[in-house]
Amino acid sequence: MAAAEVGDDVLERDPTMERLECKVAEMLGKDAALWTPTGCMSNLISLMMHLKRGDRFLAPASAHVLGSELGTAAWLAGGMPEPLAWDGGPGRPTPEQVVKAAGGQGPYYSLRTTLLCLENTHNFAGGSCLGAASYKALVEAARGKGLKVHLDGARVWHAAVATGDSLASLCWGADTVSVCLSKGLGAPMGSLLAGSRAVVEEARRIRKMLGGGVRQGGVVAAAGLVALDYIPHLAQDHAKASALADGLISLGFKATKPETNILIVPVPKASEAVAKLESIGIRCLTVGSALRFIAHRDLATTDITDAIERIKPIADSIVS
Numbered sequence: 174m175a176a177a178e179v180g181d182d183v184l185e186r187d188p189t190m191e192r193l194e195c196k197v198a199e200m201l202g203k204d205a206a207l208w209t210p211t212g213c214m215s216n217l218i219s220l221m222m223h224l225k226r227g228d229r230f231l232a233p234a235s236a237h238v239l240g241s242e243l244g245t246a247a248w249l250a251g252g253m254p255e256p257l258a259w260d261g262g263p264g265r266p267t268p269e270q271v272v273k274a275a276g277g278q279g280p281y282y283s284l285r286t287t288l289l290c291l292e293n294t295h296n297f298a299g300g301s302c303l304g305a306a307s308y309k310a311l312v313e314a315a316r317g318k319g320l321k322v323h324l325d326g327a328r329v330w331h332a333a334v335a336t337g338d339s340l341a342s343l344c345w346g347a348d349t350v351s352v353c354l355s356k357g358l359g360a361p362m363g364s365l366l367a368g369s370r371a372v373v374e375e376a377r378r379i380r381k382m383l384g385g386g387v388r389q390g391g392v393v394a395a396a397g398l399v400a401l402d403y404i405p406h407l408a409q410d411h412a413k414a415s416a417l418a419d420g421l422i423s424l425g426f427k428a429t430k431p432e433t434n435i436l437i438v439p440v441p442k443a444s445e446a447v448a449k450l451e452s453i454g455i456r457c458l459t460v461g462s463a464l465r466f467i468a469h470r471d472l473a474t475t476d477i478t479d480a481i482e483r484i485k486p487i488a489d490s491i492v493s
């Protein structure tokens with residue numbers, strides 16, 4: 174970061190930022206990409222481009238754009254949210270649901286559905302993956318109904334590693350894709366929005382409008398380039414989450430094996446459990462009435478065994 178070559182990315186282009194944007198666009202199979210400070214901003218810019226005020230958009234229930242972005246999809250992008258139940262498994266709607274929810278043209282006074290937002294992996298469904306085939310079927314269903322498609326791919330890297338499908342196949346046909354460098358990949362900040370050249374050009378204007386244009390961005394872009402190098406190692410994080418699940422199951426927890434690096438564990442009193450775990454040096458968050466653990470690059474495999482040892486004496490008090 175200290176040695177990064179920088180320019181002024183507001184006036185022209187910062188060379189390191191441009192390198193990161195080109196690299197990510199190529200990885201995702203898109204024409205261009207735009208760095209944003211956060212994933213929320215890159216989702217918001219996408220929705221602002223796709224939605225007119227009052228347009229309805231579809232998203233899997235508990236999607237980040239629905240519940241975790243302060244309602245900006247409605248507040249700033251003007252969208253009317255319609256959550257889709259997980260008929261296709263955790264975090265996964267089916268193409269039939271998309272077709273049904275999209276509806277038809279209808280009379281002039283009917284609500285218009287214009288956008289499908291997908292999330293891969295689905296955070297609150299426990300890092301569940303959409304494989305390339307199911308993803309493609311959803312995109313085709315949306316396209317068939319004339320909908321645009323936005324993919325919140327904050328953790329699409331994890332989905333690619335877990336399913337063995339290429340990043341390009343998991344982003345295929347989406348008008349916009351948002352990816353995060355600052356989650357499992359470990360960069361201090363940064364997300365990217367990828368799409369066609371025209372989409373990215375417009376996105377650059379909206380990013381500036383939202384205050385997300387940065388000048389000597391190469392400093393953070395350099396960290397983003399380093400973060401991308403971690404992708405081949407993500408399988409280790411999936412294995413850590415899986416080992417944590419095994420350990421917790423052996424202690425009587427009702428964990429199910431995670432698909433990626435997110436482990437959801439239902440417990441009777443989630444907030445109390447978080448406090449108990451914090452007191453022994455283990456941090457997690459709640460998702461509804463469950464605990465959400467995340468495995469990441471800064472955890473060693475021995476940290477997992479250590480965590481299980483620490484939880485052992487208090488397991489019964491959390492489980493029952």
Ligand SMILES: *Cc1c(COP(=O)(O)O)cnc(C)c1O
Nearest residue numbers: 211212213214237292296325327
């Ligand atoms: C974290 C996250 C975001 C938003 O990223 P920020 O950088 O925190 O704004 C968007 N979508 C999903 C699925 C996420 O997990």
